[in-house]
Each structure stands twice: as structure tokens, then as C-alpha cells.
Amino acid sequence: MSNIWVLVVDDSDLTRSIIRSQLRDLGISRVDEACDGSQALERMRAKNYGLILCDWEMPVMSGPELVIAIHREIRSKPNIVFMTSRTDWGSRTTAKQIGVADYIAKPFTKATLHSRIARFMAA
Numbered sequence: 291m292s293n294i295w296v297l298v299v300d301d302s303d304l305t306r307s308i309i310r311s312q313l314r315d316l317g318i319s320r321v322d323e324a325c326d327g328s329q330a331l332e333r334m335r336a337k338n339y340g341l342i343l344c345d346w347e348m349p350v351m352s353g354p355e356l357v358i359a360i361h362r363e364i365r366s367k368p369n370i371v372f373m374t375s376r377t378d379w380g381s382r383t384t385a386k387q388i389g390v391a392d393y394i395a396k397p398f399t400k401a402t403l404h405s406r407i408a409r410f411m412a413a
Contacts, residue, residue, distance in 0.1 A: 294340025294411065295320045299330040299356065300373070301348040309343060309373070312400040318411065327351025331359050338366045341410045346374035346381070357388045369410045373398070 296318060298309050306323045313321050322337070324330035328351040330342070342360075346353040353372055360367070369391040374381070377395045385393050394406050 293320065295322065295337060296341045296343065297322050297324060297330060297333060297339045297368075298343045299324045299327065299348070299353070300343075300345040301325055302345075305345070305373075309403070312403050315400060316404050327353065327356030327359070330356055331363070334360065334364050334368075339368045341407060342368050342370045343373055343407070344370055346372055346376050354384065354388055357390060361389060371407060371410070 296313060298306050298313075298321060300306050300309070303325075306325075310321050310323065313319075322333055322339075324333050326348045327344075330344070331351070333339075344353045344356060351359070353374070357370055360370070370389070371392040371394060372385050372390050373394045373396055375396045382393055391410070392406050394402060
């Protein structure tokens with residue numbers, strides 16, 4: 291589907307595994323994982339990612355904190371998609387204000403994931 295690298299950031303091992311499997315089923319094999327925002331930021335300092343799939347609520351560094359850090363520290367700005375159970379209007383507004391490209395409400399299907407990330411994978 292694409293040659294860009296995807297970083298999946300979620301504190302749940304199971305969620306990361308499921309998303310990696312869904313991405314593989316969609317033909318996306320260049321996938322790394324991080325268990326929180328801090329680990330994601332470290333990975334991003336070493337590699338350019340075209341897409342970040344990120345949970346909102348994580349220990350150490352939350353999704354919004356990660357996005358703010360990315361804008362401050364990372365030269366190459368990836369597309370960031372939040373995957374979260376936070377579906378309230380305020381959370382969606384906050385995500386948009388800090389520069390999140392899209393927002394997927396958990397739980398979601400492989401078809402939903404594909405439809406929401408396809409435009410980013412066309413690069």
C-alpha cells in the first residue's frame with residue numbers, strides 16, 4: 291500500500307497487536323510500536339514516520355502531550371491519528387486544535403481503520 295513507516299502508540303499490548311495485525315492485513319508492513327508517548331518520541335527522534343496512530347490516554351506521556359512535543363521537537367511532521375474512546379465534542383476539538391489529522395473512536399473495525407488512514411498511506 292505504501293512505503294511510509296507507521297508508528298502505533300498505545301499502552302495496551304493487545305491493542306498494539308490487533309492494530310499491527312489489521313495494518314498487515316491491509317498490506318502495511320512497515321510498522322513500529324511504542325507503549326507510551328515518551329517511548330514514541332524517542333523512536334521518532336531516530337526514524338521518520340509518515341503516520342502515527344496514537345491513543346489519547348497513556349501513562350508517562352499522553353497522546354495530546356506527545357502531539358505537542360512532536361510539534362516542538364520533531365522536524366519531520368507526521369500525520370497523527372488519535373484512536374480513543376474519548377468521543378466527546380471537547381476532546382475532538384482539542385485534538386483538532388493541537389494538530390491531529392484525524393480521530394477514530396474505539397472500538398473500530400479494520401474497514402474503519404482502512405478508510406481513515408488510506409489518504410495518508412497514498413504518499
